[in-house]
Amino acid sequence: xxxxxxxxxxxxxxxxxxxxxxxxxxxxxxxxxxxxxxxxxxxxxxxxxxxxxxxxxxxxxxxxxxxxxxxxxxxxxxxxxxxxxxxxxxxxxxxxxxxxxxxxxxxxxxxxxxxxxxxxxxxxxxxxxxxxxxxxxxxxxxxxxxxxxxxxxxxxxxxxxxxxxxxxxxxxxxxxxxxxxxxxxxxxxxxxxxxxxxxxxxxxxxxxxxxxxxxxxxxxxxxxxxxxxxxxxxxxxxxxxxxxxxxxxxxxxxxxxxxxxxxxxxxxxxxxxxxxxxxxxxxxxxxxxxxxxxxxxxxxxxxxxxxxxxxxxxxxxxxxxxxxxxxxxxxxxxxxxxxxxxxxxxxxxxxx
Ligand code: 1CP
Numbered sequence: 001x002x003x004x005x006x007x008x009x010x011x012x013x014x015x016x017x018x019x020x021x022x023x024x025x026x027x028x029x030x031x032x033x034x035x036x037x038x039x040x041x042x043x044x045x046x047x048x049x050x051x052x053x054x055x056x057x058x059x060x061x062x063x064x065x066x067x068x069x070x071x072x073x074x075x076x077x078x079x080x081x082x083x084x085x086x087x088x089x090x091x092x093x094x095x096x097x098x099x100x101x102x103x104x105x106x107x108x109x110x111x112x113x114x115x116x117x118x119x120x121x122x123x124x125x126x127x128x129x130x131x132x133x134x135x136x137x138x139x140x141x142x143x144x145x146x147x148x149x150x151x152x153x154x155x156x157x158x159x160x161x162x163x164x165x166x167x168x169x170x171x172x173x174x175x176x177x178x179x180x181x182x183x184x185x186x187x188x189x190x191x192x193x194x195x196x197x198x199x200x201x202x203x204x205x206x207x208x209x210x211x212x213x214x215x216x217x218x219x220x221x222x223x224x225x226x227x228x229x230x231x232x233x234x235x236x237x238x239x240x241x242x243x244x245x246x247x248x249x250x251x252x253x254x255x256x257x258x259x260x261x262x263x264x265x266x267x268x269x270x271x272x273x274x275x276x277x278x279x280x281x282x283x284x285x286x287x288x289x290x291x292x293x294x295x296x297x298x299x300x301x302x303x304x305x306x307x308x309x310x311x312x313x314x315x316x317x318x319x320x321x322x323x324x325x326x327x328x329x330x331x332x333x334x335x336x337x338x339x340x341x342x343x344x345x346x347x348x349x350x351x352x
Contacts, residue, residue, distance in 0.1 A: 010071045010138050014201055014238035014260050016280045016312040022305060023070035024337040025140070026330060027205075027242070027262075028320030029063040030075045033327055036062050046091045047083070050076045056127035061134055067331050071140050071201070074128060074194060078144030078205055079152060081190045084121035086113040087153065095158065102156035104168075106175055112153075115186040117193035124190065128197035138201055141194030143187035145206020145243065146180040146224040153179070162211040169220045180224035188231045195237050203240040203262065204228065207319075209253075210245025210264075217249050222256055229257035240282060244319050250275050265318025269307040280312040285333075287317045290325045294332065301333055305340045 010023040031037045031046075037059055040049060049055045059075040079097040083089050088100040103109065117124055132139050144152075151165040152158075159165070169176045191202045209221060229239055241253050242262025254261055254276050263272045263283035272281055289300045304315065315337045321330065 006070065007136060007138070010314065011200060011238060013312065013314045014240070014280055016278060018311050021338055022308065022310065022313050022315050022340060024315040024334050025069040025071035025073065026063070026067075026317055026321050027073075029067065029069060029330070030059050030073055032321045032323050033325045033330070034062050034066065035327070036066070046077065046093075047080070050080050050127075051121075051123045053123050053126035053130050056123070057130035057134075060127070060131040060139070063330075064135065064137060066327060068334050069137070071138050072131065072135055073140045073142060073203070074124075074131065074199065076124065076127070076142070078142070078149065080124070081115055081117075081121060081143065081186050082112075082149060082153065084117075085115040085186055086111050089152075092157075097152050098157040099153060103153040103179065109175070109179060109182070112179075112182055112186075115189050117189055121190070121193075125193050125197035128194050128199055132198040139199045140240075141191055141199030141202045143190045143202070143204055144183075145187065145204045145209060145221075145241075146183040146228065147209045147212070147221045148205065148207050148243075149183045149187070150176075150179055151208050151211075153183075159208075162208055166211065166216070169216065173220070176220060177224075180221065181227065184224040184228040185231075188228050191232055192235065195232075195235050199237070201238040201240065202232065203242055204258070206241070206243045209243040210247075210249065212249070214248050214252060217252050222252055225253075225256040233257075242282070254279055260314070262316070263318065269304060269313070270309065273307075273309060273312075278312070280314070281308065282314040282316045283308075284316065284318040287319055287322045287325070290317075290329050290333070291322065294329075297329070297333070298336060301336055302340075305337065 009019055013019050013023050056075045060072050064072045079089055090098050092098050151162045154165045154168055232239055239258040240260040240262055241258035244264045247267045260280045260282055261276055263281050265284050265286040269284055285304050289297050
């Protein structure tokens with residue numbers, strides 16, 4: 001058992017309450033760079049791990065044991081609820097999710113059934129229940145955001161430009177709206193099931209929403225994302241909203257109603273805080289800085305901590321851990337963040 005303090009640190013920071021030190025965890029800390037994860041992957045595919053609670057729970061725990069982070073993130077993938085809702089897909093190593101029949105028109109929407117986690121994906125809640133029996137830090141549940149899920153469904157796989165997705169958004173707004181609402185509902189159902197099973201915070205990864213201009217985001221994504229966050233409000237669980245390349249979208253992301261904004265590394269945290277008012281922030285070390293020599297990395301970690309301002313900041317990367325990151329480097333970052341002084345300092349009144 002850990003002390004009650006460590007148990008609550010992350011949740012207190014997510015609520016903007018004063019903390020003794022800034023909590024730290026890493027997006028994509030499970031899987032990716034850990035040798036013990038790669039060992040598991042030699043025997044099972046990614047989706048097999050996601051659908052086998054004992055394996056998913058084990059991989060969830062690995063980074064907590066090795067790195068000493070202040071939060072665990074459930075091992076799963078953003079496309080798992082889509083597969084459980086009738087979408088035929090594979091997760092191809094070195095590529096990512098590949099959809100066999102992409103959604104291109106109204107008729108394709110029929111393949112996306114309603115999602116009832118207890119019936120369609122009981123292994124998600126089971127993995128959460130198993131993992132938390134061995135955790136002394138909060139478990140973070142997660143889901144994909146509506147734009148990012150739509151992009152995989154429409155493009156059929158990873159895309160650099162999301163051009164087909166944006167084209168559908170502009171040219172078929174009604175179809176787009178229906179699709180995004182259904183994806184928001186699928187994500188919400190998955191997050192609710194994770195919280196019911198014991199997750200104590202949730203994060204929506206709308207990773208590729210930064211592909212949009214502000215007007216399009218406001219018009220075509222914000223309503224669905226707001227619907228997603230609104231539908232979780234009664235749970236009282238801290239809700240984090242993260243995307244990449246969102247310098248122009250931060251205020252709009254905040255308008256979607258989460259409790260915390262995940263900031264990627266393109267925006268400095270002090271400017272993000274000024275723009276977001278009192279909303280707590282999470283981030284935002286450049287993941288590639290973890291490949292630099294320690295003195296360089298340390299300086300960048302300190303810059304993030306100083307700009308984060310202490311209270312209302314959860315230290316994280318600005319996007320996921322890069323696969324080539326040495327695990328010992330992540331451990332060193334955790335230790336350094338823990339030693340940082342000034343976490344109790346209340347930030348300057350933001351927006352003043
Ligand atoms: O900490 C963790 O790694 C937990 C597990 C986790 C999470 C949080 C996985 C397992 N996937 C995700 C989220 C996820 N999946 C996101 C949002 C976060 C982000 O932006 O990184 C996205 C966009 C995906 C889609 C996905 N799955 C990709 C990206 C492809 C693209 O468009 O560039 C890839 C490569 C995957 C496969 C995948 N999912 C997870 C792992 C560990 C892997 C790597 C492959 C493997 O081990 O076989």
